[in-house]
Amino acid sequence: MSGLRVLIGPDENPVRPVDGVGFSITGGETFALLGESGCGKSMTALALLRLLPDGGRIASGEVRFAGRDLLRLTEARMREVRGGQIAMIFQEPSTSLNPVMTVMSQIGEVLAHHRGLDGASARAEARRLLESVGIPDAGRRLDDYPFQFSGGMKQRVMIAIALAGEPELLVADEPTTALDVTIQAQVLDLLARLQAERGMGMLLITHDLGVVARMAQRIGVMYAGELVETGNRSDFFRRPLHPYSRKLFAALPTDAQRQRPLAALGGNVPTLDRDFVGCRFADRCPEAFDVCRREAPVWERRDGQAVRCHLYSAGRFAADAAMPAAEAFSDTARRTAQAPLLDVRDLKVHFPVRKGLLRRQVGSIKAVDGVSLTLAAGRTLALVGESGCGKTTAGKAILQLVAPSAGEVFLDGSPITGLSRTALRPLRRSFQMVFQDPFASLNPRMRVGQIIEEGMLALGVEPDRQVRAQRIDDLLQRVGLTPAMKLRYPHEFSGGQRQRIAIARALAVSPRLLVCDEPTSALDVSVQAQILNLMRELQGEFGLAYLFITHNLGVVSWLAHDVAVMYLGRIVERGPVERVLAAPAHPYTRALLAAVLRVDDEVPGVRSAPPGDDLPSPLDPPAGCHFHPRCPHATDICRRQYPGETARGGGQIVRCHWPR
Incomplete structure (x- = not known):
């Protein structure tokens, strides 16, 4: 993928949720796209599969998969790609599962269309898929409807549907958000094992740094429609470069911070319906200076990592600078x-x-x-x-x-x-x-x-x-x-x-x-x-x-x-x-x-x-x-x-x- 730009709304004042994004994923590799809600992560995934909402369009860029530019395929050919060669796990299972179809019917659609299975063979495979994602009593639950499942179980059903077509690339948009820690570990183990068996690539969209540490080989940090940092997993977790990345780590709740407020970022992700002049993170960055508000930063390379930040070109970045300690909470309830x-x-x-x-x-x-x-x-x-x-x-x-x-x-x-x-x-x-x-x-x-x-x-x-x-x-x-x-x-x-x-x-x-x-x-x-x-x-x-x-x-x-x-x-x-x-x-x-x-796990997977x-x-x-x-x-x-x-x-x- 290179130079991908997505516009939504009228031509005179469009929203630009994806603005020049580019990265690559090889077979068997997981690329994690990390960032806040509203940064454009999910829209990047939807653009890749040409599933943009009404009013959305791809203005420029290229998305190449197996030697073909997906943006130039007819809709009929894209239907063969979706679910078969590329599958997606959506963020919200309640809105992605059909409420009037049984789980078997929904898995069966994929099995019939992409693998030619029906009848008893399709049911046996559907049961195996449900069991593989941790649904108890899978044979009976095939005939249940989505409303009969808990939130976490609905997410597991979605993962089973995505895996039914045996895709080469899996786009996973917050695939374990609704899962408890044990099922999360089982699902991530399943995805890692399938990658090893099939050489399947994965685009992992998540806000969970623990999931990134567990699964990803390479990481891209996204902010306000563009990538601001990329690098391999070990370098990123050892030394995040962009001030935004460092703030994400500082916001994690830990035992050491128990009596003190978390280092929450002030403000919000800027609206994406305006033209940006300087750095898009400048208004929220505690280290911003004049040039940050005047000029957009270019990519700087640092030992295999890449970052968009003026602090590097100006020699102002202190990678080991300590975060100031916040005043402790008053906690009379404990006494x-x-x-x-x-x-x-x-x-x-x-x-x-x-x-x-x-x-x-x-x-x-x-x-x-x-x-x-x-x-x-x-x-x-x-x-x-x-x-x-x-x-x-x-x-x-x-x-x-x-x-x-x-x-x-x-x-x-x-x-x-x-x-x-x-x-x-x-x-x-x-x-x-x-x-x-x-x-x-x-x-x-x-x-x-x-x-x-x-x-x-x-x-x-x-x-x-x-x-x-x-x-x-x-x-x-x-x-x-x-x-x-x-x-x-x-x-x-x-x-x-x-x-x-x-x-x-x-x-x-x-x-x-x-x-x-x-x-x-x-x-x-x-x-x-x-x-x-x-x-x-x-x-x-x-x-x-x-x-x-x-x-x-x-x-x-x-x-x-x-x-x-x-x-x-x-x-x-x-x-x-x-x-x-x-x-x-x-x-x-x-x-x-x-x-x-x-986040301190040594090796992904x-x-x-x-x-x-x-x-x-x-x-x-x-x-x-x-x-x-x-x-x-x-x-x-x-x-x-x-x-x-x-x-x-x-x-x-x-x-x-x-x-x-």
Whole structure:
């Protein structure tokens, strides 16, 4: 690919999401495209496959694949290339999977068109693909529809569809964003193995530096429509050259930064509908000087790396300059014992499974099976575990968005379980939820300002229209957007920007408890840092309590006060985050920590250590300890009897017959 330029909109004032981008990918190589939401990464991938949105067009450039310029092929020939020779994994599974077709039908389309398989052979191959991406009970789930899968499982289905055509080049747009750490490790292992077996090239679009460290041989950093740095993996992680790249590393949450704000980038990616005179990063760069605003930088070469930055030509760049330390957060919640704001006792959510003409119940899916937890005002409890373990269902049941089968939920000492919708309505101002999929949870027919204002109007938060309008503007700015964006619709935003809108909507009614379901999973590291800093600031200012559902253990170690580890509907370990993450007692917790991708891994493609086998089906959980089929330390008692609680001291509780 060379000199690729994409325009969207009218000729007189077009948006330029891709402006002169060029790179190459060889067989068996992974090239990672890294950068913030809105930088043009996904649009580059869509241009490569000629899947641009309405109004989009390729103004210039060349995209050569297997000796042919893809930009000159007819649409009929491009259909043979897409899905067969080049396949793409899209960022948002909820909008990419057909909701009225079964998983088998969607995989079968690819198998029939590109590999000539149908009938039993197609079903057998579809089942193998689902099993390879970690879907339990794959044979039965082929006949399910996308809405019957969790967010992480929908992403795995998309990966299976992309791999069905046995492509030579895989374009992966945030392929593991919605996956927990163990499945993420399994999927990345799968992609690495397929590359080795088939010599398949990969264009990996991601904001996760851990995924880049694990998978990529070469890296390109993209900002405001153009590449600003390229190089091989080892050089980039040892010494990122561009100030923007260095800021991305500084924004990663770590244990060392726990008491201090993350180094979030100020401002936003500039709009791409204007002509740039100087460096596009100058307005946000702490090291910018006069020439940066007057002249566009040219490429500078440094020992195999390339960077667009005036600091090199001017001799001003200090690669080892230390970042100034930020003032520590005030964290009174860690020093003050308080009565619980939220008290959950033996919560259960069982979904009936019905079959036959008379729809008789033949079993139940035990999504949540006896969860108990407490959360005080001003504290954060992280709920972690694999996709399908019941975390999201537990969060919804706590807020009475899903009817519990048993158990009790108390908010500030008052029971809320079983209340009617009318009785619950005035209480909803006290608790809100940020959902996992921002596109599905935002009304596509409402403008952003209306979406944020809707809750305030429904719950009577602020009667004055002008005060509401000012609050909307303030909230948009606090989550890294601009007030002018309130007039836009959700489809006009990137995935990360939509998640910020969802967070602003939840905060609009000033809740006391916020249940956050993967609120930063769709965000790049710089925007994630803004959101996490904002959440800590709001918690310190208003005493907010957060139930934080996530698979990102780096975020857990930085944000949470306490952590609860969930497996197949039950809490297997809980306690203060310092104790649980530093000295995990349950083998499942240790497996989760072992599977975390780290930016200091030495060699790309090195296998992590996720638990063996796949998560069992909650329809038929194993007898005894649910984890015993995947546990390397299981004994006979583990197979017969579910373990009781064992106190480890310091508030750490574990359910294991052989805790360590």
